[in-house]
Amino acid sequence: MRLLTGDRPTGKLHLGHYVGTIKNRVKYQYDYDCLFIIADLHMLTTKRSTQNIKDISGNARSAVLDMISCGIDPYKSRFYLQSGVMDIIGSIYFLMNNLITVNRLNRVPSLKDMANDINEEMPYGLLGYPVLQAIDILGYKANIVPVGKDNLSHVEVTREIAKRFNNEYGEVFPIPEPVKSIDSSLVGIDGKRKMSKSLGNSIYISDNDEEITAKVMKMPTDPNRIRPDIPGKVEGNTVFIYHDLFNKNKQEVEELKERYRAGKVGDVEVKKRLSNAIINYLEPFRERRREYESVDKLNKLIADGTFYAREEFYKTYIDVVNVMGYNKVWQGFNLNTK
Template structure:
């Protein structure tokens, strides 16, 4: 199915299946994935196993959102003829590789991982951190190496996970006596995470501060109206603060006319530019961006059997690739086999 691009660099990315995707996902990763599928051999992982590391109490939510996230992929322009969409939990080689790699990583190294330390604090786990959550960097290493990915798009805060993956790669290759696994490089997007419309946290459906890809015209209008600006910018003529102003953060992310954005910032800082006018400019950009995505999403949501076929076919292809990597590594390490 992908023979014409099999010699291209391999890229692995994906999303936890904890809810439908939103505008933050679009600017942070989805938009670039649509472009990268033409230059890379791209695998998209529906990370339901990873989602369980802090959602084991609600597996139904994780299961339900596998289809939701896959529908979002198709809606933004991911082409199954160019990108393999697959389900993490349906790839048993990933679990076996994770278990194997755990023998080459210490608990203290996992606890020192800056990404994991931060996430543990954010979730308030303290010493009650689920073992699956603590070991997530090892599971991610299994995902990346099973596909032999050389490029992994991640946020800047996730870069330590790629570093730990490459540590595991080097240890396993030394153990095997030859290079079986390949190291990966992190691809950090130029645009950071979008804040929620309230300006208090990253965009999140659970926080009620996200703009979903399926947002209606009215939903978009309401979200833009609610966007946090400068609370001390009480009158139009008052000088306003750009830093921390969510509207300007979104303009930086979505407006291609950089001269317009810079002039708007200068105007706002010196006074004379009102929040309502500024928000109208932003909404005028978001409405035409999301309208076709919303329409395509409604189309694919009405064809769940087709979406499931895409997932099944992609998972079959991914299973062949990941099992080949596992077999190669087992043989190189001299593990017991019945054959």
């Protein structure tokens, strides 16, 4: 049984990534054969400049190091670079992209949001983003896919493509199941939209104590509470959302909520306690990070994972061309499929 998921190498990972998907990766890593994709081809849909491409290597190492620091065991799981398997991915992508319609892809809600983010008409590559994601998943015959809620619709496209291929040509692909995060998307430190690198409202997994404290102190609280002695609202309050998620001292959290509702604690104290809680929460992450932050170690992990991924994907490619009948076409002309 195999698990596959991953991230685009567009920068450092943040607490929203951790809450949204990485916690599930850590949870399931010993139950499945895990492959984590560094999706540098998907990155081109919104980040395609020459500088973006130059930044892939550093961002890939950063993403892998962030995942290891969160608890992913590098001896159990594999990380691979998507572009390192590009030729085989492209082959299956071309063979299978006729199994879904443009109208169906236009109903994927996240694509319009992504097009709005890049402030241009939707590129062809962005429209095909869920199909390329499907090839990533199906190419490794993944059984489960941990995703945030934004990508649930993408996994549904994958399931539809797998079912149609199996029906038309023969059983090749398991039908993957999405595993949704227990926690919903994490609101950013601005308290307005979900945490996002592009919005500049993130606390990064690699942030130091001073950076965390500075960001927490900027968080909005109850806008109607202009003095500490005014009773405040806890529900929907950004600071308390973070307390609930990252403060391991639940008794302290409940006491702070009670005092806040009664107008007996100031915002500064609540925020200081939150920054300390997040720093304490991330301390084990930092210990794991120090063990693997060598560039040579990270390079080897990614290279080994990518070589493994090529071999595994090629096996699926052979299954696909065989069941579709292309192997017989090639045999007639004495063509080598390797």
